[in-house]
Amino acid sequence: MTLTSSKPNLKGMPAHPPASNAKTLPKEPYEEDPRDDSDPLAPPKELRESSYLYTSETYERRKQAMASFRAKMKALAHAQRHGQPSTAIQPLRRAENGEVRPPPKFGRTDDHFLIVFLRAKKFNVDLAFAEYVNFCYAQMDHAWLKKFDIGMVEHLISSGSFQILPKTDRRGRLVMSMDIKALMPYLEDIGRDRMQDFLAAIFAMLETMMLDIRAQIFGLVIVADLTDCRLKTFGFLSVQQYLLSLELCQHCYPLRASGMYLVHEPWYVRGMLKVMRPFMKQKTKDNLLCFGTSVKQVHKFIPKESLGQAYGGSLRLSDRRHTRVWIDAVQARHR
Numbered sequence: 001m002t003l004t005s006s007k008p009n010l011k012g013m014p015a016h017p018p019a020s021n022a023k024t025l026p027k028e029p030y031e032e033d034p035r036d037d038s039d040p041l042a043p044p045k046e047l048r049e050s051s052y053l054y055t056s057e058t059y060e061r062r063k064q065a066m067a068s069f070r071a072k073m074k075a076l077a078h079a080q081r082h083g084q085p086s087t088a089i090q091p092l093r094r095a096e097n098g099e100v101r102p103p104p105k106f107g108r109t110d111d112h113f114l115i116v117f118l119r120a121k122k123f124n125v126d127l128a129f130a131e132y133v134n135f136c137y138a139q140m141d142h143a144w145l146k147k148f149d150i151g152m153v154e155h156l157i158s159s160g161s162f163q164i165l166p167k168t169d170r171r172g173r174l175v176m177s178m179d180i181k182a183l184m185p186y187l188e189d190i191g192r193d194r195m196q197d198f199l200a201a202i203f204a205m206l207e208t209m210m211l212d213i214r215a216q217i218f219g220l221v222i223v224a225d226l227t228d229c230r231l232k233t234f235g236f237l238s239v240q241q242y243l244l245s246l247e248l249c250q251h252c253y254p255l256r257a258s259g260m261y262l263v264h265e266p267w268y269v270r271g272m273l274k275v276m277r278p279f280m281k282q283k284t285k286d287n288l289l290c291f292g293t294s295v296k297q298v299h300k301f302i303p304k305e306s307l308g309q310a311y312g313g314s315l316r317l318s319d320r321r322h323t324r325v326w327i328d329a330v331q332a333r334h335r
Contacts, residue, residue: 030048030049030052030053032048033058033059035059036048036059039059039062040111040112041062041066041111041112041115042059042062043057043213043217044213047213047214047217050172050217050218051119051217054217054218054219055119055122055123055216055217056122056123057119057123061123062115062118062123065118065123065125065128066111066114066115066118068125069114069117069118069125069128069129069132070114072125072129073106073109073129076103076133077103077106079103103133104133104136104137104140105136105140106136107136107139113211114132116210116211116216116254117129117131117132117135117254119216119217119254119256120210120216120254120255120256121254128254131251131252131254132254134251134252135252135253135254137252138248138252142244144196144197144199144200145200145203145204146200147200148197148200148201148203148204149197149200149201150327150330150331152190152197152198152201153201153204153205153327153330153331154327155186156183156186156201156202156205157205157323157326157327158323158327159182159183159186160179160182161178161179161182161183161186162176162177162178162183162202162205163176163177163179163323164176164209164326165177165306165307165308165315166315167305167306167315168218168306169221169301169302169303169306170302170303171218171219172214172217172218173215173218173219173220173221173258173259174209174212174214174215174218174219174220174221175220175221175222175223175302175306175307176209176220176221176222176223177222177223177224177225177307177308177310177311178222178223178224178225179224179225179310180224180225180226180227180228180229180233181225181227181228183233184228184229184230184233187233187236188232188233191236192236195236195237195238195241196241199237199241199245202245203248203253204330205326205330206249206253206255207253208326208329208330209255210253210254210255215255215256216254216256218256219256219257219258220255220256220257220258221257221258221259221260221261221301221302222257222259222260222261223260223261223262223263223298223302223307223311224260224261224262224263224265225263225264225310225311226262226263226264226265226266226269227263227264227310229264229265229266229269231266231268234268234269234272242272242276243276243279246276246279246280246284247279250280250281250284257287258287259287259289259301260287260288260289261289261291261297261298261301261302262288262289262290262291263291263292263293263294263295263298263310263311264292264293264295265290265292269290270290273288273290295311295312296312298311298312299312
């Protein structure tokens with residue numbers, strides 16, 4: 001089976017179920033548009049109705065939004081060349097001294113990359129362009145994001161520390177799991193000095209996921225098993241690194257993460273989350289749920305057949321082919 005994605009095309013992944021529970025349905029019923037068949041930016045035929053339901057995507061809206069997006073890029077680039085203020089996006093990020101920074105240099109500018117931001121914001125061009133500008137600033141300000149260790153990525157995925165599971169939830173969302181028991185020994189082994197490399201590997205995986213067209217349409221959900229989590233492990237990352245990661249996820253990376261569920265979380269994790277809550281968007285606060293030892297609560301959101309045994313599920317994760325797909329995808333994306 002095949003997982004269709006925006007360049008590169010990933011193979012070996014299972015098909016996801018059709019949309020059945022979109023939060024807000026468009027007013028008009030979906031109608032096929034034959035122009036989609038010749039548009040390289042259109043979703044695969046079997047996903048077009050789902051994209052309409054979840055992101056309001058149509059041929060006309062996609063074309064108009066892309067044209068507006070590129071017009072904003074051109075206006076911002078013109079302002080940069082001539083040293084003029086720009087109204088393409090307000091406000092531009094401010095430097096530490098409070099002055100407005102100049103527009104960023106655009107990195108990847110192909111249509112297949114830009115449309116990721118449009119789908120993430122349901123084709124609201126202003127919001128999508130703002131996030132793209134933030135993404136470009138992040139790549140400029142934190143060069144280490146581009147210099148990840150593929151060996152670290154391979155270990156994190158193959159060890160089960162981070163996994164993109166082979167089955168989706170009831171709404172077709174990708175499910176990413178984190179197992180702190182598998183992760184802790186590795187973090188203790190690499191030490192505090194390599195935490196920036198660790199974050200680079202995590203964001204390399206997230207960037208690969210955001211290019212998956214099914215994640216763009218259905219979104220993703222994250223489940224984390226914090227059994228036997230040690231306070232020392234969380235201390236490897238500084239407060240600044242936690243806040244930076246939160247900022248990148250919320251404002252720079254177009255990930256439609258609509259749920260993060262924690263189980264077996266110790267008391268100090270809840271304490272840390274309370275400290276970070278003022279820096280969270282309201283949507284992030286609403287989607288972050290802690291279940292303690294009540295693992296069955298997760299099943300209200302993700303079916304048991306889509307989860308491994310750590311979450312009371314029936315999914316067996318012995319198929320290494322699925323793991324290899326994502327390792328190869330990260331490597332291909334950043335080659």
